Amino acid sequence: MIQAQGLTKTYGDRIAIQDVSFEVQAGEILGFLGPNGAGKTTTMRILTGYMPPTAGRARVAGYDVFSESIEARRHIGYLPETVPLYPEMTVAGYLDFVGRLRHIPDRRARLAEVMERLHLEDQADIPIGKLSKGYRQRVGLAQAILHKPRVLILDEPTIGLDPRQIIEVRSLIRELGGEHTIILSTHILPEASQVCNRVLIINEGQIVAEDTPERLTARLKGGERIYVQVGGSPDGLPEALSGIEGVTGVEPKGNGGYEVICALGADRRAAIAQTIVSRGWPLLELRPVGMSLEEIFLKLTTE
């Protein structure tokens, strides 16, 4: 659905993105993850036809975003980071305007449908300038999905929302994932792991990693980690733990706790518990340690 090849954009001497290539299959939700200023917005602006790349090509829904820009734009719904709203217009008036710009057939019915879906019916006649941030974001989303685009591009869709609104918007995006191919950018990591099928980590204008959130986590921590704490810190505990089959390392974590590193895919929790209990040591805690996306992210972007 989306193919980007060697996208590069420079502003004068400053390189915003360099040689960014990726593909998105139909129905996929791809997350662009990266610190602020990494080039997420620039990449999205190229895909939406807002500006052309300095080098490289991109196709959306089969159309070149530069040479067949108008055609490509018909298939894209875009929510920019600053939601493009006219504060003096009412919600219904604004969506009607966008509907006209997009030549939507049967505009009234579609407008009502979208407003219902985003729970905006009660706000229809309120000037956008008087809406809360959460509602504005919804109006922005409504604007993006109005013409049933095949591709949705959402730049930081949950920024500035309160936690309840964030959960709402995320579940909405997951829901939309069934009908649209979605690219969303975020610098909030749990968001990427909750919403996206695949994550692309961008740093300083370049792609540094690309995979599913789960595999990315597994690959980077180099194995499963299990935290074990035993009362009284008996002697010989580390040795006993490293003696277990499949365990590749043991690291002391203080307070008598240890992290046991096992080979990837092997769940050695039962064996660890048995080893400890069979020696009569009081087992206080035993839990798997997931390396969070935060840690991966920091690792990737600081290396």
Place this chain on the structure above:
Amino acid sequence: MRNAFTIARRELSAYFTSPVAYVVTAGFLVIAGYFFYFILYYSQEATLRYLFNNLTTILLFVAPILSMRLLAEEQRSGTIELLLTAPVRDWEVVLGKWAAALAFWLVMLLPTLLYPFFLSRFGDPDWFPIITGYLGIILLGGVLLALGTLTSALTQNQVVAAVLGIGLTILLWLIGAAGDFAGSSLSGFFQYLALSTHFYDLTRGVVDTKNLIYYLSVIVAALFLATRVLESRRWR
């Protein structure tokens, strides 16, 4: 074209919610009424010719203020991103914006139709120069608003757009005077460039295609440049 109409429609309704537009309209009508009254009082002539000539001076300031928001505000608030990523061509955006400003200028002129009405009640005006005078002031409005659209495309700041616009309109209004210093061969050229030369014919009741072509070509040139300026944002 349909997209330009959609954009113009939205823009025109935005004028009616903007306090600036109301203030400018009120100010314009007060000054126009004042001119109408005093010119009539002293000349005792049933004509609008002097009124139109005086209104041009006001229009040099009014037009850039009417057009300052058109593209500058879209660029400041980021709504330009909506327009430029919709399946709409850049020239349609520019044309729609300008057309809305021109439509609002027509709305502002509506109350002044009272003046010819009064003239016909109490006198016997010559209608042809009045009609050509209106044609002239509408066309001149179109030209000045097109120049204002251009300066509005150049910046995100409405005030900068207005000041640049006023500077540009005054320059084009007065450039004929440069002919006086340039010697006889160039004088005709500067005279032709000046907006004012082409206006006075119309208020006298003379419709010369040369003048109409001049106005239309300035409008097209200014809107073309505004489109190029808008496009250039994509390349930066």
